[in-house]
Amino acid sequence: MSEPIETCLVVVTRTLEGRTHLALGEKLRGFGQGRMVVPGGKVDPGETPRRAAARELFEETSLRVNDADLDARGVVTFAFPDGGGVDMRVHVFVTDAAAGEPKDSDELLVTWVPVDALPTSRMWPDNVHWLPAALAGGFDEATFTYAADGATLASHTGI
Ligand SMILES: Nc1ncnc2c1[nH]c(=O)n2[C@H]1C[C@H](O)[C@@H](COP(=O)(O)OP(=O)(O)OP(=O)(O)O)O1
Secondary structure, eight states: OOOOOEEEEEEEEEEEEEEEEEEEEEEEEHHHHHHHHSEEOOTTTTTTHHHHEEEEEEEHHBBBBBGGGOOEEEEEEOOTTTTSSOOOOEEEEEESOOBSOOOOOSEEEEEEEGGEEEEEEEEOOHHHHHHHHHTTTTTTTTEEOOOSSSSSEEEEEEE
């Protein structure tokens, strides 16, 4: 595996009308365009994953969170050994303390989605594994390996 790109994801939860919702966004550009994704992105040089998570969340959704209110819930690696994508090592955070209302950005069309009605057919196939585990309290390290098409999940370990 090539050296993976350090990346972060922020699972934002909010109770709306008595139901737990997650902030998801339709990705408007780049790798995974058209998918519904959890907000996140690359960790900049010299930046901690936690700081990157708060920054990316604000840039992509306008939701604000203090670094200290991000709970680290595990690290996932997305591996593309036969091509089709770039390997990523992703720090997963969960928060229920994001402030403000989400706004669309040039990267994401953001919406609140009930956690019990996620649009899984439009999400990365790894999400159905690590997302419930992160919400349930977290995990250690997990790896998701994709087939050459960059879209089919070939195997996974750790969750
Ligand atoms: N399997 C897989 N491959 C790629 N990306 C993802 C997955 N599963 C996922 O959940 N994701 C998520 C992770 C991110 O939210 C995006 C992809 O991240 P990245 O390409 O770094 O996001 P950008 O917003 O384009 O990065 P920046 O340019 O903002 O740093 O999908």
